[in-house]
Amino acid sequence: MRSKSFSSVVKKYKAVLLDSYGVIKNHHGVIMGAANTIEKLRADGKLIRILTNDASKTAAKQVEQFRRLGLKDVVEEEIITSGMMAKHYLQSKKTKGLIAYLGTPAAAQDILDAGMSTIHISEVNGDNIDSIGAMVYLDDEGFDWNKDINRSLNLLRHRSIPAVVANSDQIYPVSRNEVSIATGGIAKLVEATLGREFIHFGKPDSQMFMHAFVQLNAEKKIEKSDILMVGDTLHTDILGGNKFGISTALVLSGNTRTANVKVNIKATGIIPDFICDSIAT
Incomplete structure (x- = not known):
C-alpha cells in the first residue's frame, strides 16, 4: 500500500476523528503542520473530534494543554477521552x-x-x-x-x-x-x-466511536461512510475504526514508522484504508 497525501484522502469526508498523541502532538509539542491542517479542516466545514486514550486529564484539561501548545480553537465538546x-x-x-x-x-x-x-x-x-x-x-x-x-x-x-x-x-x-x-x-x-x-475503555473498543458518532449526528446528519478515523497505532486507532465500520488512515508520525509499517500490517492483519506520512501532507 502506497502512502498518499492526507489532503487528498480527507476531501470526501464530512467528519474526521483524530487521535491526539502521534497525530496532532508528540513529545516535542504540536507536530509540524498539524495546526494548519486542523485549521483547514474547519475552514472546509468538516466536523472534528479528538479521540484519546489519555485518561490522565479531563477534557477541560486537554483543551488547556492544546491551547498552551497553540491550538486555540479546540473546544471541550470536541474531545472524547477514555476516562x-x-x-x-x-x-x-x-x-x-x-x-x-x-x-x-x-x-x-x-x-x-x-x-x-x-x-x-x-x-x-x-x-x-x-x-x-x-x-x-x-x-x-x-x-x-x-x-x-x-x-x-x-x-x-x-x-x-x-x-x-x-x-x-x-x-x-x-x-x-x-x-x-x-x-x-x-x-x-x-x-x-x-x-x-x-x-x-478506549480505542479499539467501540464506546468512544459510538459516543463520537452520536455527538456528530447531534450537529448534522452523518453516516459512517462520511467519517475518517486518523491514528498512528494499528492495534487501537485503526483496529477500532475498522471494527466500527468507518474509513481509517494510518499516519507515520507516531508509533508506526515508515521502516516497519509494511511488516506491522502484515504481522497484525490490521489493514488501514489509507497510509499518510502525517496529517500535514
Whole structure:
C-alpha cells in the first residue's frame, strides 16, 4: 500500500476523528503542520473530534494543554477521552462505595466530577478494603510502582469488584526510538496474574466511536461512510475504526514508522484504508 497525501484522502469526508498523541502532538509539542491542517479542516466545514486514550486529564484539561501548545480553537465538546467512557460506565452501574484508582489525582477528576468518591490505591488497607466498590486503572504516573501495582492486585484478590481500565494503551512513545509502559500494559499484567477479564475503555473498543458518532449526528446528519478515523497505532486507532465500520488512515508520525509499517500490517492483519506520512501532507 502506497502512502498518499492526507489532503487528498480527507476531501470526501464530512467528519474526521483524530487521535491526539502521534497525530496532532508528540513529545516535542504540536507536530509540524498539524495546526494548519486542523485549521483547514474547519475552514472546509468538516466536523472534528479528538479521540484519546489519555485518561490522565479531563477534557477541560486537554483543551488547556492544546491551547498552551497553540491550538486555540479546540473546544471541550470536541474531545472524547477514555476516562470519560470509564466515568459513564461507573455512573450507569451506580457503583457503590469508594472507587480505588491507580494514577494521579488529576486523572481521577472525571470520577470526582461525577459525584463519586475516590481513594488512591496507596491508601487502601485492611480497615477500609470492604468499602471499595471498584478498582480503576487510570494512569501510569502518580503511584509507587514497587508497591501500588501489588496493592491493586491484592485488592482484586480479596474483593469481587469491577476492575476498569480507562486507558487500554499498553505502550506510548517517549522519544523517536523509545516507548514506555502505559496503563493498559500495567492492567494487562494484573489481569494475566489474576486470570480475570477487566473492563476496558478506549480505542479499539467501540464506546468512544459510538459516543463520537452520536455527538456528530447531534450537529448534522452523518453516516459512517462520511467519517475518517486518523491514528498512528494499528492495534487501537485503526483496529477500532475498522471494527466500527468507518474509513481509517494510518499516519507515520507516531508509533508506526515508515521502516516497519509494511511488516506491522502484515504481522497484525490490521489493514488501514489509507497510509499518510502525517496529517500535514
